[in-house]
């Protein structure tokens with residue numbers, strides 16, 4: 001008996017010792033070994049700090065950066081939104097390694113290497129999974145491998161120009177509702193926060209275009225998703241203590257409640273849509289209808305309910321704030337460059353008059369939009385060779401698009417100036433490298449909603465410029481901030497005047 005207990009205790013000691021060794025290796029020795037490995041290739045960066053890596057320093061730098069108010073005419077926004085890169089690039093060069101907890105993160109700005117990562121033909125690079133990720137679901141944005149390929153093939157038809165054209169009238173009518181509201185406020189001399197206006201407008205547009213007649217239920221699901229997103233952002237940037245996501249904290253309980261609400265609302269919309277399909281008709285012109293249609297008519301397994309729910313979440317997540325920010329920053333730039341505001345308005349009048357633009361007239365608008373900033377993250381799923389660099393499995397590769405878009409080496413000495421004419425000979429000729437312009441990414445995972453977003457942004461802008469001129473309010477503070485997407489921290493107060 002005594003001998004039996006002795007064996008159990010000895011086994012326990014061995015297991016605990018093995019776990020402790022694993023932990024010490026992962027949190028202590030491995031980062032030091034990797035630091036040496038990266039240094040031997042000339043990749044340097046801030047030293048690893050136990051458990052937190054560089055997160056503590058990044059947090060402090062970001063906290064201080066949030067207090068900065070930039071000069072409105074400055075396009076170099078990196079001191080505010082990427083203060084860590086702003087500090088480290090001059091110190092360590094643009095290919096540097098820093099630490100997300102105990103995981104190494106290598107930045108890549110060389111367009112050739114960026115192209116190699118984003119072309120990703122052999123599946124070496126997989127998406128970084130946000131955890132927890134109730135917001136994006138397991139949709140197209142985060143899937144990898146054969147699951148991603150099948151889903152992309154099923155969804156592609158829904159985003160073809162042909163399918164998108166019928167949505168233009170919905171985009172037009174949503175915008176005109178906003179125009180009426182802005183007109184009323186303009187007549188009282190009120191200033192308008194264009195940023196929150198565009199947030200509401202693009203939410204309306206995505207709910208109408210995604211769910212058609214189920215718009216109201218779609219809006220309820222959308223609002224739950226926005227709250228979930230806020231909770232998720234609050235959790236990002238901290239160290240995730242394993243298991244903490246299962247504790248009954250107020251924030252976790254709020255998250256679970258919203259997840260159930262989002263899930264149930266979306267399931268109801270989908271069930272109703274399937275049940276109310278006319279005998280000889282289709283599911284309708286909205287994105288959800290086209291998605292169900294495509295999943296039934298394409299060869300191979302149908303998309304099941306959970307997959308469709310995941311893709312609805314993806315449309316909300318990927319298709320709302322991105323386009324809203326594009327519109328916000330475009331209006332900001334047009335208030336700073338009045339001659340361009342006038343040029344665009346003249347072009348709109350010439351091609352569309354006072355009509356709601358259709359696909360034809362839109363295609364004639366040469367509106368240039370050059371401020372779209374995103375950071376794309378990928379993870380190496382096995383040891384790989386990137387250019388001359390050896391990248392060990394598990395390294396997170398970070399492509400700071402904001403930095404690439406502002407690089408003087410690639411865009412010239414006027415990189416920080418507003419010069420739409422640099423695109424006059426096409427996107428690939430605007431910089432020294434054809435792939436230096438990456439607002440929608442590139443390669444097989446290029447944004448599937450690119451046409452949708454550009455069509456939406458052009459329609460909204462045309463309708464606004466036909467009716468209003470925009471002047472920046474003296475209350476505006478130039479404080480771009482990163483809430484997953486790039487937004488003005490205190491909104492974009494403008495005065496609108498009828499033209």
Ligand code: HEM
Nearest residue numbers: 140141318319322323326439440441445447448449452453
């Ligand atoms: C100005 C607006 C937009 C910008 C700047 C933008 C940007 C991007 C970028 C950079 C990626 C690639 C990420 C990567 O390489 O992993 C992406 C992917 C994606 N975008 Fe967009 N996007 C916009 C609008 C939209 C809209 C309106 C939708 C849908 C309604 C959408 C849906 C998606 C989806 C589903 C993906 C994942 C594609 C895949 O991985 O196969 N996006 N977007």
